[in-house]
Amino acid sequence: MDYQGSFDVTDAVFATFGVEREVSRFTTASFGGPATTGRARLFGVYGQLAVTPIENLTLTGGVRHDDHNVFGGATVFSGSGVWSPNGGNTLLRASYSEGFKAPTLYQLQSEYGNALLTPERSHGWDAGITQRGLDGAVEASATWFDRTSKDLIAFISCPANGTGICAGRPFGTYDNIQRAEAKGLEFALKLKPVEAFTVAAAYTYLDAQNRSAGTANFGRKLQRRPADSLTVNADYRWAFGLSTGATVTMVGDSFDNASNTRRLDGYVLTDLRAALPITERVEVYGRVENLFDERYQTIFQYGTPGRAAYGGVRVRY
DSSP: OEEEEEEEEETTEEEEEEEEEEEEEEEEOOTTOOOEEEEEEEEEEEEEEEEEEETTEEEEEEEEEEEETTTEEEEEEEEEEEEOSSTTSEEEEEEEEEEEEOOOHHHHHSTTOOTTOOOEEEEEEEEEEEEEEGGGTEEEEEEEEEEEEEEEEEEEOOOTTOOGGGTTOTTOEEEEEEEEEEEEEEEEEEEEEETTEEEEEEEEEEEEEEOOTTSTTTTOBOTTOOSEEEEEEEEEEOTTSOEEEEEEEEEOOEESSTTSOSEEOOEEEEEEEEEEESSSSEEEEEEEESTTOOOOOSSTTOOOOOSEEEEEEEEOO
16 A cells, blocks of 8 residues: 655645555465464655756755564665756766665565564665767766665575574575675667667676675675676667567676675577557567577576567557
8 A cells, every 4th residue: 555645845846755555464385384474564654855946956855764563663865966067968966875675574484584684774876977969869878886785685505404594494595694785887878860760778887795794705796796787779660660679688697606606607688579550559569588599597597488489469448
């Protein structure tokens, strides 16, 4: 259940506020054993002010309070600013935010669960620039981000005869990482040389590390966080109405475990799509995912989809 409202305080001040209530229930049973049930309730309230003190400058500030029936309450803050010195062709932006995330019932009570988990807390900032040119035919942006998390929840492997939180968890369990840091750069480029043709590319460099001092994994890469990822989209609308497009996604190597001893190889996926209107209300479409049937893993020994084709008809009323 949620409610959101907004109103203009003045011509230069816009307010948003809201209330959310979420109830989760969980039941699990394994190997014929007794069922385990759980229930969690999260209640949140938030407010935000957006202020435009001068032309081409917008400042935003927000506050949120969450109350969890097990883990108690937490208040977080956020703020951002966007300024253009030339009427929107150049945008300078920056933001700061804080986060609070309670463990899920699955992370707490499933056959992989850990009842000793504590909530994640984080804070981070980013700053960047966006530049538009040639009447919107070119748009480029760059963003630096930096985030620090405390008690980050992650899945860990367990030995067959594990002790401590691994006792009775031969296939692994969840644990808190005392401190983790993630920082990096994002670049984006969008080209529209003609009205019918658009090319967009986005690249992310990520340096995500375990920074829990005094632990065996201090300084190691966080698991399943590739350092490099690139996505390229190309779309063309033909004069007779046909829309065609392709997406190429490239993901670099990562590690599957906290000790960085098991590597996951990078991969490249190619998808195709097309849509053709038959009438004003009817459209046929199709797409092919993983065109070249790439074999890859995002989690060690977990299957991923091979080549797949889909088609259908969309009807709008």
